[in-house]
Amino acid sequence: MEDKSKVIFSNPISPKDYRKAMQSKIKYLKKYGDDSQKAYSAKLTENATLHKPLGVLDIRVNEGEGELPFDTEKGIIVGNIRMGFGHYRISIAMASAANALGYTPYWMDLNSYKDTTCTKVIGRQNDLYSLGSRLSQKSWLFNKLIWEPMNYEGFRQLSYNAADQKNAELMAPVFHSIPKEIPLIGTHAWPAQAALHAGMKHVVNAIPDNWPMALHLAEGATHAIQTHQSYMGYRILNGFRKNMVNHPMPAKDLVYTGHYIDHELVANIEHDCDLRLKRKQDGEPMRFLLSIGGAGAQRALFGAVIRYLLPAVREKKAAIYVNVGDYKAVWEELAAGIDGLSAVTTTHFNNWEDTAAFAQDAIEGKVEGVHAFWHENIFEAVYCTNLLMRSADVLLTKPSELAFYPIPKLFLKRIGGHEKWGAIHSAEMGDGTLECEDIPHTLQMVSLFLNEEATLRYMCDRIKANKAAGLYDGAYEVVKLAMAKKKAASSQAPLSEPTEDTQP
Numbered sequence: 258m259e260d261k262s263k264v265i266f267s268n269p270i271s272p273k274d275y276r277k278a279m280q281s282k283i284k285y286l287k288k289y290g291d292d293s294q295k296a297y298s299a300k301l302t303e304n305a306t307l308h309k310p311l312g313v314l315d316i317r318v319n320e321g322e323g324e325l326p327f328d329t330e331k332g333i334i335v336g337n338i339r340m341g342f343g344h345y346r347i348s349i350a351m352a353s354a355a356n357a358l359g360y361t362p363y364w365m366d367l368n369s370y371k372d373t374t375c376t377k378v379i380g381r382q383n384d385l386y387s388l389g390s391r392l393s394q395k396s397w398l399f400n401k402l403i404w405e406p407m408n409y410e411g412f413r414q415l416s417y418n419a420a421d422q423k424n425a426e427l428m429a430p431v432f433h434s435i436p437k438e439i440p441l442i443g444t445h446a447w448p449a450q451a452a453l454h455a456g457m458k459h460v461v462n463a464i465p466d467n468w469p470m471a472l473h474l475a476e477g478a479t480h481a482i483q484t485h486q487s488y489m490g491y492r493i494l495n496g497f498r499k500n501m502v503n504h505p506m507p508a509k510d511l512v513y514t515g516h517y518i519d520h521e522l523v524a525n526i527e528h529d530c531d532l533r534l535k536r537k538q539d540g541e542p543m544r545f546l547l548s549i550g551g552a553g554a555q556r557a558l559f560g561a562v563i564r565y566l567l568p569a570v571r572e573k574k575a576a577i578y579v580n581v582g583d584y585k586a587v588w589e590e591l592a593a594g595i596d597g598l599s600a601v602t603t604t605h606f607n608n609w610e611d612t613a614a615f616a617q618d619a620i621e622g623k624v625e626g627v628h629a630f631w632h633e634n635i636f637e638a639v640y641c642t643n644l645l646m647r648s649a650d651v652l653l654t655k656p657s658e659l660a661f662y663p664i665p666k667l668f669l670k671r672i673g674g675h676e677k678w679g680a681i682h683s684a685e686m687g688d689g690t691l692e693c694e695d696i697p698h699t700l701q702m703v704s705l706f707l708n709e710e711a712t713l714r715y716m717c718d719r720i721k722a723n724k725a726a727g728l729y730d731g732a733y734e735v736v737k738l739a740m741a742k743k744k745a746a747s748s749q750a751p752l753s754e755p756t757e758d759t760q761p
Contacts, residue, residue: 261450261476262419266494267504274416282423289377292430297373299434301325304364306609306636307349310521312356316365318431319373327436332361333739334441336448338368340383341390342582343465343658345639347444350517351463354732357520360740363439367428367448375428379447390672394555409674412472415497418446421472425450432457438747440739449475459742463517463735464491465658467678471497479742480506481514481735483661484682488513512738515731516661519643526663526724530717532620533650533665537710542569542576542625545703546649548642548659549581555655556587558669561696562653563627564595565703571601573625575707578645580630582638588629602627609637612644619648650713651706656680656692663729665716667702668692686728687719 262278263270270278299316300323307313314325316334333355337348352362368379393404411417425447432455440459443449449462453475462478469490474480482488489495491511494503522529537543545566547559559579569575581587585606592599603626605612612630630645632638646652646664654660656668660679666689668680683689693699705712723729 261422261453265415265418265422265471265474265476266506266510268415268494268498270415270419274419277416278420278423281420282427285374285378285381285424285427288381289374289427292374293427295373295430295433297370297431297433298322299431301327301363304636306634306640307352307364311349311352311362313352313362313364316363316435318370318434327363327439328361329436329438331359332363332439333736334363334365334435334439334452335444336365336367336441336452337444338366338379338383338447339635340368340379340386340445341657342639342642344445345635346643346658347463347465347517349640349643350519350732351442351444351735353519353521355736357524358733358736360736365435365441365448367431367451370431373431375431375451378424378427393672394557404672405674408676409468410496412675413468413470413496414499415471415474415494415503418471418474421446422450426454429455431455438743440743442735442739443475443478446473446475449478453477458746459739461735461739461742465517466675467660467682468675469495469497470675476510478510479738480511481731481738482511483514483516483731485513486678486682512734514734514738515727516663516729517658517731517735518662518729519732522643522646522663523724523729525647526729527721529620529647529664530720532648534710534714534717536650537713541623542573543707544576544578544619544624544648544650545706546578546642546645546652546664547580548652548654549579549584549587555669555672556590558696558699559587560591560595562699562703563591563598565700566707567595567597567601569707570625570627576624577627578630578649579627580638580641580645582641583631583633583635585631585633588631592629598627602629604628605630607631607633609634612637612641616641616644616648619645624648653703656683656689660689661731663688663720663724665706665713665720666690667699667706669699670694686723688716688723 297319299318301314304313304315335348335351337344355362370376393400428451437456441452441457442461444463452460460478462475463481464473467484493505566575630641652664653667656676656679660683671677680692684691690702
């Protein structure tokens with residue numbers, strides 16, 4: 258196993274930082290055990306939520322043998338973890354694009370394999386991240402002194418990547434029984450890193466956000482980037498060792514692809530934007546989609562927006578979708594704390610068939626009142642927002658991965674300094690607002706959307722233009738990139754033997 262923690266893209270890691278990386282790995286080994294010699298099984302099963310619409314098959318590890326064989330020709334693995342909702346959402350986009358392009362998407366969640374060291378390590382770090390996100394919304398001091406600096410500069414340093422690489426060595430055993438020639442798209446650096454440590458041959462690391470950080474590096478993979486600003490930052494590893502000038506990342510390891518978006522959303526951009534403008538012109542209730550993040554934070558801000566919109570809901574000038582993901586307690590707090598909310602709300606709780614039917618009918622149909630969505634299943638909790646986007650007029654979200662989606666967006670205050678660059682990029686592309694850093698500015702933008710047509714029309718026009726420019730084609734491009742890596746490796750031949758493409 259190559260030691261990827263001593264030198265990263267030709268940049269040496271200090272002995273002190275390398276020792277810290279080793280200590281991190283040893284700490285987890287002592288806490289969770291060493292399963293590097295385990296011959297974990299792997300089997301394929303239909304994903305209960307995503308198989309029907311997207312053809313997704315789950316890779317289940319350490320659960321015995323399965324009857325479905327791995328397709329080494331058309332199969333493509335989407336390697337992910339649950340850490341918030343963003344990485345799952347990118348994974349859904351990749352699976353959707355793979356399915357649309359005729360491939361079979363395999364879902365591999367490294368945070369779902371109980372009794373493995375891999376999942377225990379990721380689960381611990383996920384719990385800490387979720388706790389930090391929630392604390393950052395409750396404590397201004399914690400956010401200013403700890404959370405923002407960690408998300409903005411701490412994760413940016415190569416020393417952080419060195420520690421992650423050591424920890425990723427503990428995740429490699431879950432790949433034991435997976436065919437190594439199947440391409441893998443990592444939608445978080447850890448699955449990409451673990452896959453490389455395990456000997457997977459064709460790995461693409463789909464980097465999120467718009468703020469370059471060493472956290473997202475997986476040397477040995479091809480790195481996909483959603484924005485040109487990120488491309489330049491990663492190319493020179495800008496600020497990854499504070500003020501030092503770093504050896505650049507090789508050009509062959511970095512590819513700009515555009516935004517990672519579901520095929521179903523990209524294919525219907527013009528139609529859905531036209532319907533948004535028609536509803537506005539016809540005086541129908543304007544539909545606001547509030548999507549809470551995977552850490553369950555920002556409930557106070559959501560409450561302020563709902564209180565502001567309730568009079569317009571009663572007057573049938575506005576309608577609200579509220580997706581609280583898998584955090585039912587968030588909805589219960591909102592309903593208990595906002596007078597009259599329950600009276601105008603239809604709940605869609607833990608009934609996926611009802612949710613999917615509502616989302617489909619709402620694209621062309623009429624919608625009034627408030628509609629609340631909660632699903633215990635993580636796939637349903639995340640995918641619910643994707644389905645509701647098509648019929649919504651405005652998405653209210655923190656500027657995380659949803660910042661890249663082709664729907665008019667009102668950006669709430671960020672959670673973590675890295676997220677602010679998502680809002681900056683979206684505002685520059687014209688499909689989202691500036692980040693609203695407090696409640697008064699948030700309500701100002703709600704009022705603009707609600708009471709005039711200009712802002713909605715501007716964003717819809719930009720979304721159409723962005724689609725024509727290929728901005729939202731990133732998921733297709735990542736899938737093509739992963740399959741091209743496999744094809745290039747399998748078609749290599751001696752120079753004396755012409756390949757099929759060069760034969761006369």
